[in-house]
Amino acid sequence: MYYRRYRAPSIWQEVERLQREMNRLLESFQPRRVQPAPSFPAMNLWVSDEGIVVTAEVPGIKPEDIDVSVVNDLLTISGERLPEQVGEEVRYHRRERGCGKFARSIQLPFAVDANKVEASFENGVITINLPRKEEEKPKKIKVVAK
Amino acid sequence: MPDSEKALDAEKQEVALSEGTELTRDRVTFLPRSDIYETNDALVLLMDIPGAKEEDIDITLEKNILTVHALVEPKEPENYALALQEYEIGDYQRSFRLSNEIDQDRIEASYRHGVLRLVLPKAEAAKAKKISIKAE
Numbered sequence A: 001m002y003y004r005r006y007r008a009p010s011i012w013q014e015v016e017r018l019q020r021e022m023n024r025l026l027e028s029f030q031p032r033r034v035q036p037a038p039s040f041p042a043m044n045l046w047v048s049d050e051g052i053v054v055t056a057e058v059p060g061i062k063p064e065d066i067d068v069s070v071v072n073d074l075l076t077i078s079g080e081r082l083p084e085q086v087g088e089e090v091r092y093h094r095r096e097r098g099c100g101k102f103a104r105s106i107q108l109p110f111a112v113d114a115n116k117v118e119a120s121f122e123n124g125v126i127t128i129n130l131p132r133k134e135e136e137k138p139k140k141i142k143v144v145a146k
Numbered sequence B: 001m002p003d004s005e006k007a008l009d010a011e012k013q014e015v016a017l018s019e020g021t022e023l024t025r026d027r028v029t030f031l032p033r034s035d036i037y038e039t040n041d042a043l044v045l046l047m048d049i050p051g052a053k054e055e056d057i058d059i060t061l062e063k064n065i066l067t068v069h070a071l072v073e074p075k076e077p078e079n080y081a082l083a084l085q086e087y088e089i090g091d092y093q094r095s096f097r098l099s100n101e102i103d104q105d106r107i108e109a110s111y112r113h114g115v116l117r118l119v120l121p122k123a124e125a126a127k128a129k130k131i132s133i134k135a136e
Helices: A011-027
Strands: A043-047 A051-057 A066-071 A074-081 A091-095 A100-107 A118-122 A125-131 B029-031 B034-038 B042-048 B057-062 B065-070 B081-085 B091-097 B108-112 B115-121
Touching (some): B065 B115
Antiparallel strands (some): A043 A051, A051 A125, A066 A074, A091 B034, B108 B115
């Protein structure tokens, strides 16, 4: 006699799975909150009349291993994340943290004063403050009622 | 292959919640990327949690379940508008079940440049004893 050892998934489980799949598919058409970064590191860009602030998460990179340069309206962040120095006799259980060299350029919405650019580093997050050129700051024009 | 190096990755992975569970904080929570390696006398865990303050990282070990939870307060520059967003700021949470007996009193944690480093020394009884095979 044929004896069935394993329980086949019930039809409802199957329907539920299908529903989840459909939801996931529909979600992918909706606009995302975040634009995926083309390469490491992902950056956030903040803009005001005064200038631009760029932040990026670069955990595990020493401030001296990262370079920031600005040419007109092109910001370049490059550097290297060095692999962890471990002894000979180690056995990895899990290795998810990438390492290696990286370089990324981003076009800024306007030219900035390269001499006044400041970068700070805190808890693995780099914040770059790029003030706008004084002569290029927008001027408020008063509307006079007649 | 856990022994080979990985390339740098820009995307963050959100925590997958089991069905019917919600987070108390209305905030995205990410799974921090982790490296775990074992030496002869300890288990070392490295975790990327950029943006967290040292005092906001919570590490608990209960019945072999190690949980790291970090709260991250988003810092937004004043009077600036967000023009491009490639990453979100959120909390981090991850749990691991430890297989080895860990000496709980000697766990060391340090946080530097956005990386949490945990050294979990093995308890004396759990240390590997090398058994040599005698050739006859």
